[in-house]
Amino acid sequence: xxxxxALARAQFEDRxxxxxxxxxxxxxxxxxxxxxxxxxxxxxKPIDALLLDPGSLWxxxxxxxLSTYQDVLRSSDSGGQGFLKFLLNSALVSLGTVALTLVxxxxxxxxxxxxxxxxxxxxxxxxxxxxxxxxxxxxxPLFVIFAKIGLSSNLVGLAIVYVAQTVPVTIxxxxxxxxxxxxxxxxxxALDGASRLQTVRKVILPLALPSLMATGLYVFMIAxxxxxxxxxxxxxxxxxxTVSLGLAQLSNGIEVxxxxxxxxxxxxxxxxxxxxxxxxxxxxxxxxxxxxxS
Amino acid sequence: MTTAPSGATxxxxxxxxxxxxxxxxxxxxxxxxxxxxxxxFVSPTFLVVLVVVVLPIAWTVLLAFQKARLVxxxxxxLFGNWSLDNFAQVFDxxxxxxxxxxxxxxxxxxxxxxxxxxxxAALALRKPFKGRGLIRAxxxxxxxxxxxxxxxxxxxxxxxxxxxxxxxxxxxxGWDDPIAxxxxxxxxxxLLGVHFDIPLALLTVIAFETWRYFPFAFLFILARLQxxxxxxxxxxxxxxxxxxQRFRHILLPQLMPVIALLSVLRFILTFNKFDDVYLLTGxxxxxxxxxxRVYDFLTARYDVGAAAAQALVLAACLVILLGLYxxxxxxxxxxxA
Numbered sequence: 001x002x003x004x005x006a007l008a009r010a011q012f013e014d015r016x017x018x019x020x021x022x023x024x025x026x027x028x029x030x031x032x033x034x035x036x037x038x039x040x041x042x043x044x045k046p047i048d049a050l051l052l053d054p055g056s057l058w059x060x061x062x063x064x065x066l067s068t069y070q071d072v073l074r075s076s077d078s079g080g081q082g083f084l085k086f087l088l089n090s091a092l093v094s095l096g097t098v099a100l101t102l103v104x105x106x107x108x109x110x111x112x113x114x115x116x117x118x119x120x121x122x123x124x125x126x127x128x129x130x131x132x133x134x135x136x137x138x139x140x141p142l143f144v145i146f147a148k149i150g151l152s153s154n155l156v157g158l159a160i161v162y163v164a165q166t167v168p169v170t171i172x173x174x175x176x177x178x179x180x181x182x183x184x185x186x187x188x189x190a191l192d193g194a195s196r197l198q199t200v201r202k203v204i205l206p207l208a209l210p211s212l213m214a215t216g217l218y219v220f221m222i223a224x225x226x227x228x229x230x231x232x233x234x235x236x237x238x239x240x241x242t243v244s245l246g247l248a249q250l251s252n253g254i255e256v257x258x259x260x261x262x263x264x265x266x267x268x269x270x271x272x273x274x275x276x277x278x279x280x281x282x283x284x285x286x287x288x289x290x291x292x293x294s
Numbered sequence: 295m296t297t298a299p300s301g302a303t304x305x306x307x308x309x310x311x312x313x314x315x316x317x318x319x320x321x322x323x324x325x326x327x328x329x330x331x332x333x334x335f336v337s338p339t340f341l342v343v344l345v346v347v348v349l350p351i352a353w354t355v356l357l358a359f360q361k362a363r364l365v366x367x368x369x370x371x372l373f374g375n376w377s378l379d380n381f382a383q384v385f386d387x388x389x390x391x392x393x394x395x396x397x398x399x400x401x402x403x404x405x406x407x408x409x410x411x412x413x414x415a416a417l418a419l420r421k422p423f424k425g426r427g428l429i430r431a432x433x434x435x436x437x438x439x440x441x442x443x444x445x446x447x448x449x450x451x452x453x454x455x456x457x458x459x460x461x462x463x464x465x466x467x468g469w470d471d472p473i474a475x476x477x478x479x480x481x482x483x484x485l486l487g488v489h490f491d492i493p494l495a496l497l498t499v500i501a502f503e504t505w506r507y508f509p510f511a512f513l514f515i516l517a518r519l520q521x522x523x524x525x526x527x528x529x530x531x532x533x534x535x536x537x538x539q540r541f542r543h544i545l546l547p548q549l550m551p552v553i554a555l556l557s558v559l560r561f562i563l564t565f566n567k568f569d570d571v572y573l574l575t576g577x578x579x580x581x582x583x584x585x586x587r588v589y590d591f592l593t594a595r596y597d598v599g600a601a602a603a604q605a606l607v608l609a610a611c612l613v614i615l616l617g618l619y620x621x622x623x624x625x626x627x628x629x630x631a
Contacts, residue, residue: 025418108336
């Protein structure tokens with residue numbers, strides 16, 4: 001290739017990718033935002049308007065309704081779907097999971113990141129090996145155990161299962177952050193006479209707060225969105241349903257219009273999306289820290 | 295696990311001055327103290343993982359070799375009733391092999407799709423422009439939104455009766471009949487006079503999985519991309535490398551380790567995925583992935599033993615595939631890195 005054609009090719013490619021880039025960005029925005037716009041849109045329409053014109057991407061003023069939300073949120077006693085109750089259940093389970101997971105994972109993450117001890121390398125490998133096993137594999141014995149000790153259809157039992165699923169990734173994320181805290185800070189605390197436990201509580205944890213929040217948020221997201229175990233454990237007891245499960249069961253009801261289903265989806269999605277946007281930077285950094293060093 | 299390293303007693307004998315310095319117990323060395331502290335700190339976490347993860351998995355292995363239905367388990371001991379019937383049942387049951395094949399296609403397709411799309415997105419959003427932060431955040435929506443909600447949005451949007459996709463398809467592309475994306479096992483396509491079937495429902499769930507998890511790949515690849523030193527690319531630019539050449543010879547080798555890591559991670563997670571397929575198709579129309587079968591064994595027949603055996607076979611397949619992967623590709627990836 002002569003220099004001239006090479007330059008021509010470079011110029012052509014520069015221009016081509018310069019244009020293509022914007023098409024790609026537009027495409028990505030459409031596929032990520034449009035489904036959520038569609039979800040909100042349908043939730044604000046009566047079902048007749050949807051059936052009449054399934055392809056419309058806006059909503060006329062006379063069609064606009066909030067009755068779908070009323071239907072979804074009203075308690076089942078007054079003829080609604082009782083999603084307020086489900087929201088409360090989901091919040092309890094998710095927050096409980098976050099608290100339990102952090103309590104269980106912080107000491108381990110600290111030990112793995114900081115201390116050399118007998119079996120330290122094997123332990124961190126073991127924590128990650130947990131993900132090799134299918135969730136469904138865990139589901140079988142937990143289903144049986146909980147049926148036996150009466151923890152099935154119990155929110156505490158569900159939170160324990162979620163802890164099992166989130167502890168490994170929590171350790172991994174926390175560890176990645178903790179190794180970036182200089183050891184000299186800890187040594188200074190030790191020189192001042194702080195015990196190891198005091199150092200962790202008064203020095204390391206405050207420093208790791210951003211990471212703790214990011215990790216907690218991620219765990220919250222996992223617990224809030226989880227569906228399989230909620231279905232396995234709680235399906236028999238409508239009082240204990242989480243929002244995800246409530247929504248799935250709602251879709252099985254024959255006479256429930258799709259617009260109400262979409263209102264339920266919005267109710268399920270909003271808390272987690274709001275939290276996510278509030279802490280997006282924190283979360284993405286917490287998740288990918290370590291990835292840029294590999 | 296033991297708190298005292300085996301070398302400790304020997305060291306004490308060969309080191310008399312230290313002993314005479316302290317008349318009672320010899321003070322622990324820093325490394326021994328660290329060892330103790332490490333074990334003390336890790337044990338609560340280890341205990342939790344042991345109780346809620348390791349023991350249940352061990353019990354699954356036992357259950358898989360026992361005749362166990364949910365009603366029997368109440369009165370059953372931990373051991374006993376040994377049999378290989380469960381495995382025989384799993385391997386003989388109708389559709390086991392086809393289900394495994396479906397799982398493989400689904401996993402490979404979704405892994406490839408999500409990482410590919412994530413890579414494209416990361417490259418497109420690499421250079422700063424106005425509003426990039428907002429778009430980057432929007433890009434993560436499919437990943438953070440609850441699976442139940444987004445599955446229903448897809449279901450409604452793809453519905454033949456009231457879905458927006460079929461409506462627009464009719465208007466813009468002149469489709470004659472609405473297409474039932476989620477319940478068509480094989481869709482007949484006529485292209486240039488050739489007829490062939492495409493597994494439409496399976497492709498749709500792969501598309502869903504790709505859509506839902508490309509943000510995950512996007513995040514990791516973008517983070518890595520921004521850590522690539524500018525000087526490398528500038529040098530290539532001075533040498534007259536075109537954008538495709540710069541990507542192929544500069545960026546891709548830098549990205550290879552993170553892409554390899556993502557491939558393994560996404561493969562494992564997708565292979566075990568249950569809720570996406572269950573919610574979209576219920577495992578019908580040629581999308582009966584193995585994880586959904588485990589669920590069916592467990593809830594439809596209350597056959598715990600068979601469910602455990604099926605889950606175990608699934609895990610074994612995964613381990614074999616990963617073993618193959620590491621045997622053949624791990625070295626290559628390391629060389630590239």
